[in-house]
Amino acid sequence: MTGHAERAAEFVENEARLHWHDQAVWFVRNKRDIARSFVPEWEELRTLGSQIKAHTLSRLPAYLEQFERNARAAGAQVHWARDAEEHNRIVHGILERRSVTRLVKSKSMLTEECHLNEYLEKNGVEVVDTDLGERIVQFRREPPSHIVMPAIHLKKEEIGELFHEKLGTPAGLADPKALTEAARQHLREKFLGAQAGLTGVNFAIASTGGVVVCTNEGNADLGTSLPPIHIACMGVEKLVPSPRELAVFLRLLARSATGQPITTYTSHFHGPRSGAEMHVVIVDHGRSRILAREEYRNSLKCIRCAACMNTCPVYRRSGGHSYGVTVPGPIGSILAPHIDAKKHAGLPFASSLCGSCTDVCPVRIDLHHQLLTWRGELASRGLVPLGKRVVSRVGGWVLARTWAYRLFGKLARLFAPLLPNPWTRQRELPPMPRESFRAQWRKRGRAR
Amino acid sequence: MDAALFVPCYVDQIYPSVGLATADLLERLGVTVHFPEAQTCCGQPMANSGFFDDARPLAEKMLEVFAPYEHVVCPSGSCTSMVRNHYGMLLPRDPRVAALGAKTRELCEFLHDVLQVKPRGRFPHKVGLHQSCHGLRELRLGSGSERLVPAFSKTQALLENIEGLQLTELSRNDECCGFGGTFAVSEEAVSCAMGRDRIADHERAGSEIIAGADVSCLMHLDGLLRREKKPIRVLHVAELLEEATR
Numbered sequence: 001m002t003g004h005a006e007r008a009a010e011f012v013e014n015e016a017r018l019h020w021h022d023q024a025v026w027f028v029r030n031k032r033d034i035a036r037s038f039v040p041e042w043e044e045l046r047t048l049g050s051q052i053k054a055h056t057l058s059r060l061p062a063y064l065e066q067f068e069r070n071a072r073a074a075g076a077q078v079h080w081a082r083d084a085e086e087h088n089r090i091v092h093g094i095l096e097r098r099s100v101t102r103l104v105k106s107k108s109m110l111t112e113e114c115h116l117n118e119y120l121e122k123n124g125v126e127v128v129d130t131d132l133g134e135r136i137v138q139f140r141r142e143p144p145s146h147i148v149m150p151a152i153h154l155k156k157e158e159i160g161e162l163f164h165e166k167l168g169t170p171a172g173l174a175d176p177k178a179l180t181e182a183a184r185q186h187l188r189e190k191f192l193g194a195q196a197g198l199t200g201v202n203f204a205i206a207s208t209g210g211v212v213v214c215t216n217e218g219n220a221d222l223g224t225s226l227p228p229i230h231i232a233c234m235g236v237e238k239l240v241p242s243p244r245e246l247a248v249f250l251r252l253l254a255r256s257a258t259g260q261p262i263t264t265y266t267s268h269f270h271g272p273r274s275g276a277e278m279h280v281v282i283v284d285h286g287r288s289r290i291l292a293r294e295e296y297r298n299s300l301k302c303i304r305c306a307a308c309m310n311t312c313p314v315y316r317r318s319g320g321h322s323y324g325v326t327v328p329g330p331i332g333s334i335l336a337p338h339i340d341a342k343k344h345a346g347l348p349f350a351s352s353l354c355g356s357c358t359d360v361c362p363v364r365i366d367l368h369h370q371l372l373t374w375r376g377e378l379a380s381r382g383l384v385p386l387g388k389r390v391v392s393r394v395g396g397w398v399l400a401r402t403w404a405y406r407l408f409g410k411l412a413r414l415f416a417p418l419l420p421n422p423w424t425r426q427r428e429l430p431p432m433p434r435e436s437f438r439a440q441w442r443k444r445g446r447a448r
Numbered sequence: 449m450d451a452a453l454f455v456p457c458y459v460d461q462i463y464p465s466v467g468l469a470t471a472d473l474l475e476r477l478g479v480t481v482h483f484p485e486a487q488t489c490c491g492q493p494m495a496n497s498g499f500f501d502d503a504r505p506l507a508e509k510m511l512e513v514f515a516p517y518e519h520v521v522c523p524s525g526s527c528t529s530m531v532r533n534h535y536g537m538l539l540p541r542d543p544r545v546a547a548l549g550a551k552t553r554e555l556c557e558f559l560h561d562v563l564q565v566k567p568r569g570r571f572p573h574k575v576g577l578h579q580s581c582h583g584l585r586e587l588r589l590g591s592g593s594e595r596l597v598p599a600f601s602k603t604q605a606l607l608e609n610i611e612g613l614q615l616t617e618l619s620r621n622d623e624c625c626g627f628g629g630t631f632a633v634s635e636e637a638v639s640c641a642m643g644r645d646r647i648a649d650h651e652r653a654g655s656e657i658i659a660g661a662d663v664s665c666l667m668h669l670d671g672l673l674r675r676e677k678k679p680i681r682v683l684h685v686a687e688l689l690e691e692a693t694r
Contacts, residue, residue, distance in 0.1 A: 009637035018641060026620075033593065042596040311594065313624045317641045350635060352628025352642070353496065355585035359594035372534075375498030384498055388630070392494045396502030399457065400509060405488040409461040422633045426640045427671025430462050437460040437467035441483050 003346035008318035022316040024152060029310040031259025032360070038261070039251065049252050050364035052245045053301035057291060063206040063239045064282065070209025074271030076278040084114035087233065087283045091116060091198070092123050094231055094279050100125065100195040106213065106220035107131040108200030109147050109304060110233050110283060113326045128190045130219040132183055139166050145320030147327055148257050148306040153319050187219070197223035201234035202303070203249060204280075207242035210270040211280060214253060214263040221267050228276040232269065236287050237300045249303055252362035256305040286338050295373050299334050301363040308357035308367055314350055323347060330357035334370040337378070345383040348374035409436055449563075452482045452517035454510075454552065456527040456663075457489035463663045469690035470523045470555055476693060477563055487513045492530040495538065496629045504538050511535075511544040519562065520552040523686050524662050525583020528554040533586050554587055555686055556661050560602040569692030572612030576655030577604060578646070578669070579622045580662035589661070593622050603661055603685060610692045616653035623649075627668040643672045650680060658682045 012018055036042045056063055068078045079094075081087035087110075095103065103125055105111065117127045117138070129138045133150035137143065139162055144150030151159070160174035169182045199220045203212040211232050213220045224230040240246050254260040272278035290296050309315045309329030320328040325336040325344065333347035348371045357367040378384050398404045413432040423429060435443075451474060455467045471481045491506030510531060514520050522528045532549040539545050559565055579601070583589040590601035607613055626632070626642025633639075647669060650658055658680060660666050666682040673680055 005635045005637070008635060012637040012641045019645075022645070036596055040596075313626065313642050314635070314638050317638050317645075348498075349631070350638075352581070352624050352626055352631045352635075352639070354581035354624035354628070356581070356594055356622075356624070359585055359592055372496065372498075375496070376500045376537075377498075379498030379500070388497060388634075389499070392497055392499040392502045396491075396494050396499070396506065399489040399491070400505045402486050402488055405457070409457070413461060422636060423671070425636065426675060427643075427668065428674040430667050430670065432462065433464050435464065437455050437464035438483070438485060440464050440468060441471070442485075 004318065004322050004324070004350040005346065007322035007324070008314075008350070011319045011322055012317060018317060020155070021153060021319060025146075025310050025316045028149070028258060029307075029360075032256055032307055032310065033259075035255040035259040035261060039255065045248060045252060046362055046364050049248050049303075049362055050301060052240065052248060053363050054298075056239050056241060056245075057237070057297065057300055060236065060239065060291065063241060064236060067204055067206040067209055067239060068282075070207065071211075071271070071280055072209070074209045076209065076271050076280050079279060079281045081281055081283045081285070083285050084283075087114045087281055087285065088116050088119040090281050091231060091233070092120060092125070094229070095120070095125055095196060096123075098195070098229060100229065102126050102128075102190075102194050103196050103198055104128050104130050104190055104194040104223040104227070105134075105198045106200065106215060106223050107134050107150070108198065108233055109144075109326060110200055110235050110285075111198065112144060114283070114285065116233075128187070128194070130187050130190065130223055131215070131217060132180060135183060135187065136162065143321070143326060145328070146306060146309060147304055153321065191222045191226050194223065194227045196229035196231065197227050198231045198233065199224060201232050201238050201280075202253065203240050203246055204234055204238045205241075205243060205246060206239055208270060210268050212246065213267045213269070214250075214265070215267070216258075216260075216264040218265050221265060224267075224269065225273075230269065230272065230276065230278045231281065232279070233281045233283065235283050235285070237302070253303055253305055256307040256360070256362040290335075290338050296334065296338070296370060298365045299331065299367075299370060301365055302331050302335075303363060305362055307360040307362060311356045311360045312351075313354065313356070314352065318350070323350070330367045330371065331365070334367065334374060337374055341378065341381065342383055345378050348372075348378060406436075406438070449478065449519065450480045450482060450517065451519040451521045451558070452484055452514055454487065454490075454514065454520050454522040454527070454531075455483065456522065456524045458667075459523060459663055462667070463684070466523055466663050466684045466686055469684065469686040470521070473567075473686055473690045473693070474521065476690075477559070477565055477567070479563070482517065484513045484517075490527045490530045491538070492527060492534075493629060495530065495534060500538055507535050507538045508542075511539075511542065511548055514548055514552070515544065518551060519558070520548070521555055521558045522552065523555045523684060524664070525554045525580050525587050525589060526662050526664060528552055528557075529582040529586040554583055554589065554661060556583075556589060556603045556606055557587060559606055566606060566609045567689050567693045568609045568611075569689070569694070570611045571688060571692035574614045574616050574654050574656045575607070575688070576616045576618060576650040576653055576658050577601075577607075578625060578658050578660035578665055579603070580660055580665045581622075581624050583661050584622055590622070606685070606689065610689075613692070616650065616655045618649050618653050620649055625665045625669055627665045629664075632668055639668070640672060643668050647672060647678065647680065651678070655680060657688075659685055659688050661685045
């Protein structure tokens with residue numbers, strides 16, 4: 001089975017692309033640094049965001065029910081889905097009742113996580129992702145490689161080729177402005193022909209029953225204003241108590257995500273517009289399992305800004321697809337094992353534990369500590385390769401005995417340079433000294 | 449003042465010069481240095497791989513070995529952080545954990561916070577500072593580029609009175625070098641790519657020497673430098689200060 005390390009090695013092989021990807025994503029990290037510099041109370045804001053989320057999660061059932069009541073009062077229909085499958089069935093059911101065969105979507109990582117597109121397509125519904133990056137990866141029939149910039153792994157030339165094939169743009173056209181214009185014309189047709197629009201949800205407000213969607217392209221607004229049906233899909237963790245708390249997250253989100261003070265569009269939906277219908281689908285899909293585990297609970301605070309991806313030196317040099325999950329990077333590596341620990345056992349190890357993610361996180365999730373906690377859990381559940389287990393056991397035995405340690409150290413210094421060693425494929429071993437520190441210290445006669 | 453040296457296993461076995469420089473430097477600053485010989489390893493290699501059970505006896509050994517001393521000084525941010533920040537996870541009910549954590553300091557931290565010295569000396573070289581992650585983000589030896597806090601660096605402060613030393617300006621001040629313990633081998637491709645990028649940054653900045661407070665990172669960078677026959681050399685801050693104040 002190939003894991004992150006193997007896929008990352010493939011990514012690294014193309015050195016030019018590696019540097020380009022690293023720099024493109026680092027550029028966004030830099031923009032984030034600049035944007036947050038204009039908010040002197042940034043660190044307090046992070047603490048506040050973290051505390052609000054902790055509070056909300058601590059009484060999530062009550063807030064969810066309050067939200068449901070208020071959303072219904074505003075005229076929306078509220079549906080509950082235990083998992084991805086139920087979510088997909090519910091969405092399809094809504095569409096089927098109204099004989100919808102053409103759906104436009106704005107960006108929703110939850111529906112990616114649930115593989116909604118495939119499900120609906122199998123059931124005869126044409127699904128068009130209308131976020132430019134999402135449309136690009138949809139054309140390529142591949143998952144997004146980043147949760148905020150889905151096509152960040154592609155160069156403009158590659159998008160030009162793709163659009164030439166799919167949209168008939170002139171061969172060799174790689175001007176971003178012209179390509180965007182072509183996409184706009186193409187999507188406009190899709191918007192006009194759509195019978196329903198689906199959006200994700202950035203925040204759901206318990207006290208008003210409204211949902212908030214943050215985009216830069218305005219596609220969520222077109223997709224919900226033209227067709228008569230709006231379906232909003234959200235994970236249970238998207239709740240905030242009231243508009244007062246929402247303000248904190250709106251200040252944190254765009255600055256952390258793209259370095260903008262605020263997204264171009266922050267759209268509030270309180271019930272359907274007249275003559276239309278609005279559905280909110282609330283999805284668990286493993287989230288309550290995370291909520292039940294104190295050591296991982298913080299990860300549910302995530303507002304999906306992707307700052308941890310942008311800062312992660314491993315993500316930038318291995319690309320989103322190397323993680324093999326919808327949400328890649330540090331946050332993805334602690335969420336994925338909850339869904340399938342065996343399948344994603346390699347992800348918590350796809351990190352140097354540098355801790356940069358923890359320090360950029362706008363809601364102070366202890367990301368690198370959770371990665372370490374996962375390593376411990378995976379090891380104790382026997383989901384770490386046997387070889388590693390043996391090395392650790394033997395190493396632990398030797399190191400616990402000073403005499404064995406001294407003997408082993410001496411042997412290692414003598415024989416390490418002669419033995420095959422994965423370290424030396426790309427690196428030299430350090431020159432081995434004849435004597436250890438302790439031997440030299442003793443010789444100096446300073447030991448006590 | 450008396451202090452016990454906590455010499456990480458790989459420093460003891462592979463980089464004895466760093467241990468000796470640490471001892472010499474401390475003695476020059478008036479500290480009586482002890483080296484408890486029963487010490488071996490803090491357990492970080494096992495713990496970071498998830499094998500907490502294998503690391504636990506090593507943590508217990510550390511607690512025992514260093515119990516008699518008032519100060520424990522270690523020339524590694526990563527191993528210091530293991531003792532201070534992660535032993536609680538391994539031994540949640542052992543009261544000795546907090547005591548050892550409170551008196552264990554990374555070398556630069558000890559010089560800066562406890563001895564409160566800024567060594568005077570001479571070191572006429574262009575030096576690039578490598579800020580190792582655990583020292584930076586788990587011990588807060590510096591402010592770090594992620595947080596919006598007043599900028600500071602304890603390591604850099606220690607170099608202020610070293611005549612002739614010129615710190616180079618890097619484009620990424622505190623990006624990880626990619627060592628990461630077993631990560632260096634299990635994710636070799638990314639690890640080495642990260643290391644090469646750090647080196648390239650130092651080359652552009654004109655560093656003759658990459659100095660840092662963790663030899664593990666330096667071993668990784670040095671391995672790449674020597675394989676590619678690049679003229680930059682690496683030096684632990686202890687060695688640099690020892691040489692500069694000789």
